[in-house]
Amino acid sequence: MSQTPFLPFALPEIGEEEIAEVVDTLRSGWVTTGPKARRFEQEFVAFLGGDDSLQAIAVNSATAGLHLALEALGIGPGDEVITTTHTFTATAEVVRYLGADVKLVDIDPATLNIDPAAIEAAITPRTKAIMPVHYAGLAVDMDAIFAIADRHGLKVVEDAAHALPTTYKQQLVGLLRSDAVVFSFYANKTMTTGEGGMLVTRDAQLAARAKVMRLHGINRDAFDRFTAKVPSWYYEIVAPGFKYNLTDIAAALGLHQLKRLKGFQARREQIAARYDEALSDLPLILPPRPDHEGDVHSWHLYVVRLSDDTPVTRDAVIDSLFADGIGVSVHYIPLHLHPYWKERYDLKPEQFPHSQKAYERMLTLPLYTRMTDDDVERVITAVRKALA
């Protein structure tokens, strides 16, 4: 048994500035969506380096942001949306919220990202949109996605839950020409607001609809245009909207996490580099690097796969790591293996050979900014022992 304390798989890094800002919010009397949520949106656009056309819409989860984006694009019953089977269920479930259908496709085993050729093969006359996921924080080959979208007249909504900050050909994810991009601030993501997300778009109509639907379908802007003076108590309901607004308490965390994000990424990069160096002689497939020179990987996840000649099973490696007090995880149990998705679309593992094989051989090592160098070495020692 291990004498040292258990090393968790993930931990958020919350500093005194975040805590003071939350306390300030609590004392201010304005605890729900207000001035800090608005400032968080503005600073998010500034962080990305977006121009005036870029809008950021703060929401209470990435799931909410993805739902709002697809709703604003008019996705509904009879439509199909293509995404990867190798993702978290949130990416796909929002399509079902709207009564549309999900077409799950396989990944490219080199990147673990959605395979553009598989997208092309899955397109039908009902296909309306593609949802690429920048898996682990490595950018999807977006030129290939845009080429397919252009050829078939499809919308593109990026699930960027892992991809802050990630670049594709030197441009931050969030600035590409997709219809919408959605980030997550869930507790284990590269920055956190506890729960939270950000929908980013250059489409003014999409933004206007998402803002209305974010808060009960309330519209004050439409009224403003025709009336010189709107009474403060007056509003109109223009649709049965949702309750997806981000609180100022959460935004208070976000304001400071955003300031620290570049530093967080640098530390993550350092840990990833140390893992790469220390694990390179083992029978493992290490995480793929960006294709394009100088691109940034967010290193949300450090995923290794056992190579074909590894003498032990993935489950045995995980058991050994836990026995040594190391928290690890698996990202993901592919959607095609979950009862709901499997039964709804009659899916078989043979339809997704690359995702299936990756799943059977993968595990995610701990990688977060609060890990000390000693923690990193402890993980390395335990992985070497597990594979011995």
Ligand SMILES: *Cc1c(COP(=O)(O)O)cnc(C)c1O
């Ligand atoms: C975390 C995650 C989400 C959902 O994010 P929430 O903010 O928890 O709603 C969506 N997609 C992927 C790929 C994720 O990892």
